[in-house]
Amino acid sequence: MLSPLDVLSIETWMLLISVVVLIRFYIHKKWQFFKNRNIPHDQPSLLGLGSFIAFMGDPDAMVTYDLEHKQKYGPVFGVYFWLSPILVICDPEILKQIFIKEFSTFPNRQNKFLKVNGKEMNASLLSTTGDQWKRIRSTLTPTFSSAKLKAMMGIIEQCSDEASKSLKMVADTKGGRFDAKETFGRLSLDVICSAAFSANVHSQEGEETPKIVQMAKKAFDISFTNPVILLIIMFPWLETIFHKFDYSIFPRDMLNYFKSLTEVLIQKRRSGSSNLKQRVDLMQLMLNVKVSEEDVKNGATKGMTLNEIIGNSMIMMLAGYETTKSALVFLAYNLAAHKDVQEKLQQEIEETIKEHGGLTYDGINNMKYLTMCINESLRLYTPVARNARIAEKDITINGLNIPKGTEVQVPFYGMCHDDEYWDEPFEFKPERMEDMNKIDPMVYMPFGAGPRNCIGMRFALMEIKMAICKLLHEFDLDVCEDTPSAPLKVVFRDTIRAKDDISLKVIPRCNQ
Template sequence: MEMSWFHSFPSTTFVLVVIVIVLLYLYSTWTFSTFKNMGVRGPTPWPLIGSMLEYRKGIVVKDLEWTKKYGKVCGIYEGRRPMLLVTDPEMCKQICVKHFSSFKNRNTLPLKSKPMSSRLFQLADDRWKVTRNTLTPSFSGSKMRLMSPLISRCADELIKNMEAHCKEGKTVQCKDLFGSYVVDSIASVGFGMDVSSQSQPEHPFVKHANLTAILSLFNPVFAIVFFFPFLLPLLKYFEIQLLPMKTIDYFSQVVGETIKLRNSDKGASQRVDFLQLMINAHEIYDEYVKSKEDDEDHDEGVNRVEFIKDSTHSSVNLSKGLSEDEMLAQSIVFFIAGYETTNATMSFVCYNLATNPETQEKLQKEIDEVMCNYDDVGYEAVSKMKYLDMVVSETLRMFPPPSRFNRECNQDININGINIPKGMTVSVSPYVIHHDPDNYPDPEKFIPERFSKEQKEKRHPYAWIPFGAGPRNCIGMRFALMELKMGLVRVLQKFTFEPCAETEIPPVLGKGIFLTPPNGIKLSVKLRE
């Protein structure tokens, strides 16, 4: 009897292996009929990995190919998860604006580890709305005017570095030069810190700056979410973070120490920056917690608290304010979202100017004329530079920072004849929309005049979406534009960019979530005559 069982053991093992393989195959392909049932075309997915193997060529490269082959609405699979890829401006408007109530949340990594689970990007429904309303006033026009002197001081160091490069005849690596300027600006405006990374490259704040590798699609956390979602409970149980704990710990220390300083120094509390806004909101949160302990009807009083008045006629009403975790999460996101994207955009602008000298000359002429009426480069001055805005807008068209942005459908709905089921992710590709000849003839050419008032009026309003679209667009858009415009104006007042032997034409684009030049942008820089 024992010998009989022994001889049958290999065949039993083989049967079990076959069963496991079949079950795994069924599990990994169970959702692959979704788009066929919806009548939406798309690439044939592979078991378990879906369409993601194609991303090795780059997200925007594949989005362009898929759109040309299958149309402006097509179905792809991130692992087992079906995702509707949209590259049509009108459908983008329908999803992000007209039917916002059905797509008000983002599909984000379902990680519950504190503090990053409290970041604005991940918050949903009412908590997102409250937090967004709390943070929005810090990016108003009046706040930008008050913050611009802080950015101008950071630009002083940028100019010194540029002068040093000119004297030594060095090729400029825009990624390093502008990266340091952006770090200093965000540290000053966001955290009230004087980092001086341009002269102190070893400052710990700088070391936590470049986090693009962490946000790669091939990060192990992303792999588990896309390919093995049944393992998500383990990520939550062990409180796995997307960011390194040393980075989170560093920012926790910075924010904590700054809060203590502000609370002990009444003069510091008058400072106008992103962190002070959140400190004020945190005080409202403390009121809420205290009233909750003292009064069962606590909500009634706190709901009427008025917060941050830009004028006597405007206010933002809060229900709870911000907790410490939310303050920390927003601080980290403010830095991550602003660093790589602004740095890359400034680099791409300089590339476009270097390879289009007539445009650079025209822009410098405008800068000279406008600055005749101002003593300093600030919010008001750059807002008067219309051609500068056209140059920046065209650069953002060609190289939009996000490869995609997404929304999650929260109820069955029909958009333009397509029945989108509850729970489906809809992803919009700004890059493909911006490079669609139907929206922009000769899309690979740099033509700032596309963004004259007359030309913009002829186009669909959602044919330009580098900062997303609708109520969940980039909250820091106004700050980012002011920051990069002020830096560019200060530089172009004194210097001219030219291509050099090391300049990549066209620039190589990254393959990840943010559209950045992995090799940077190398240019020659000369003092203006």
């Protein structure tokens, strides 16, 4: 029978044991972060990789985890993703400091997955930090002014008309039944490509799924079980190595497709082969202020490089597709399931059309009940489960010490379903949104808050308003026999989505 000393020398065994003890001591020390600060948290374990295994096994648990732990520990608690401490905060007063008053201390959303999105998308608003983010944000902001949005209104209405035309065909040939995710996904892609980039992709035409829709879906099929994602979460320093090899967590064919599409759109502007240069849209605004890499190195505070233009065009297409699609799906579902709300909204739509002679920019934005319905649907099915900020320096807020480098996460979904703030939080009740002054903006912020909120918020809301007004003007919405009952089960990927397919029905209105 072999003894340990027959395999390795006593010196080697002592060295191995010492290494194991040191590693265990290092892990133990890392896991004292919350204990040393008297912040309540679940006890981490080696087998659970801190508390990460619970999320890796069921990423959707995040939508319930935060609410359960807030009830268990209070508005501030901790969680370990392997060795990384995540500080979860649900206290509105502390959040106001983080998002607004102390924004200079918390300017960035994350410190991981910034350089593994593909060369171009690494230069997008979602991935950039510091002076680069400030320069890009200040360059893009004028695109979403009231005047620019008003100029895009006709394009959005045209795309919404195409959606209504498709649904009319569905009503005539398929009994009105349609797949909400597919229909609103195509509409969202048409709107963002047409209004922001003057690209007519015609994704709403025909039965077959267009390639652009297939590629857009691919962008959001990223799994948390991807080995590279797991490695970066566990060992953040590996991201630098993956970046050197130009690795992307997104499918390469998807990146190449949208990069090529953007380059074609840019080339059309340069060639002068069309009147696109006269168009007021996101693409032209970026090209008008294009600067060189050398300009940026010399300290340019305005403008974007060609690589940044391509990357931000890609992210605007993809982000505009997924989040707006989900918002429309959930809103249509809520209206179909609550006929009294739908009828009241239809009445407001008809009154607005009569008063303004159609669905105008001013008319839509003055529709109070429409806004209430959208806000309530965004609360009930919040687009993002969590958001985050990184502390750039040590800071103490309301007695809570947050060391430099700490990742603070804000549980949006949990806060929007917390009975401390909402009566019957899982019920669809638009009336609760009648007076937004009574609602804490740190509890309800579907588009984020502070200087780093969603830049496309007003564009997305305008698209949602126009689409739903066109739909309800021409049709009644109804559920099908197999439509899931409320509240819908949701899953967490990059955004919150309905877990099951949602089939709805359109019934042409008698006034049409």
